[in-house]
Amino acid sequence: MEEHTAGDPMSARKWTRRTTGQIARELRRLRICISRRTVGRLLHDLKYSLRGNRKQLGADSGPDRNRQFLYINRERRRCGAWKTELQQQLCNRYGLTVTVAHYPTAASKWNPIEHRLFSEVSKHWAAEPLTTYGKILRFLRTTTTKTGLQVRAMFDHHAYPTKEEPTPHEIAAVALTPHKVLPTWNYTITPQSV
Numbered sequence: 001m002e003e004h005t006a007g008d009p010m011s012a013r014k015w016t017r018r019t020t021g022q023i024a025r026e027l028r029r030l031r032i033c034i035s036r037r038t039v040g041r042l043l044h045d046l047k048y049s050l051r052g053n054r055k056q057l058g059a060d061s062g063p064d065r066n067r068q069f070l071y072i073n074r075e076r077r078r079c080g081a082w083k084t085e086l087q088q089q090l091c092n093r094y095g096l097t098v099t100v101a102h103y104p105t106a107a108s109k110w111n112p113i114e115h116r117l118f119s120e121v122s123k124h125w126a127a128e129p130l131t132t133y134g135k136i137l138r139f140l141r142t143t144t145t146k147t148g149l150q151v152r153a154m155f156d157h158h159a160y161p162t163k164e165e166p167t168p169h170e171i172a173a174v175a176l177t178p179h180k181v182l183p184t185w186n187y188t189i190t191p192q193s194v
Contacts, residue, residue: 005048006127015049017126025146080171081164083189087174091191102185120145 004018016023020036020043027034040050090096125139133155140153179186 013049014047015127016043017124017128019123020050021146080166083174083176084166084170086189087176087192091175091189095191097188097190099188100186104185116145116149117143117151120149121151 001016001023004016005014006017018026020039023039023043024034024036027039043050086098086100090098121140121143124143125136128135128139130136130139137153137155140151143149143151173192175190175192177188177190178184179188
């Protein structure tokens with residue numbers, strides 16, 4: 001339990017990054033027959049705080065929130081870099097045709113990868129200060145689920161330029177075919193003929 005225990009240094013409060021079900025399964029592997037509810041009671045007796053991850057709405061959900069989303073959706077310059085990089089790095093380089101179907105704003109909860117992966121990663125490193133890249137990678141690499149999902153992670157040492165925007169000519173040159181349904185979110189990019 002020691003390596004999976006976290007806490008608040010300003011109080012005596014502590015908790016585990018593992019669920020009661022994970023702890024019960026681990027104890028059963030050690031031939032200790034125990035239920036997750038009993039694990040919960042024992043953790044409570046040991047002064048562990050039983051806490052769960054949950055999303056909370058931001059404090060400001062007034063009319064300006066919708067205006068901001070509308071503004072972001074009209075801001076298309078940053079999308080130009082995405083499309084030109086897809087064109088150059090995937091389509092042209094490897095001769096691939098790439099179909100893109102974006103999730104709408106605030107709908108990432110429907111992304112099956114995010115749903116399966118990021119919730120488990122968040123539970124695994126909950127309330128742990130991520131102070132080094134090594135620590136982050138260790139948490140990522142040791143994240144698993146009961147269905148067998150395992151995370152592979154590596155540090156990318158490449159330097160990526162920031163604040164570089166494609167020119168209007170580069171954006172216009174993307175071999176993009178919009179789809180009939182929501183064409184700004186759904187499109188196909190094909191390799192450019194040289």
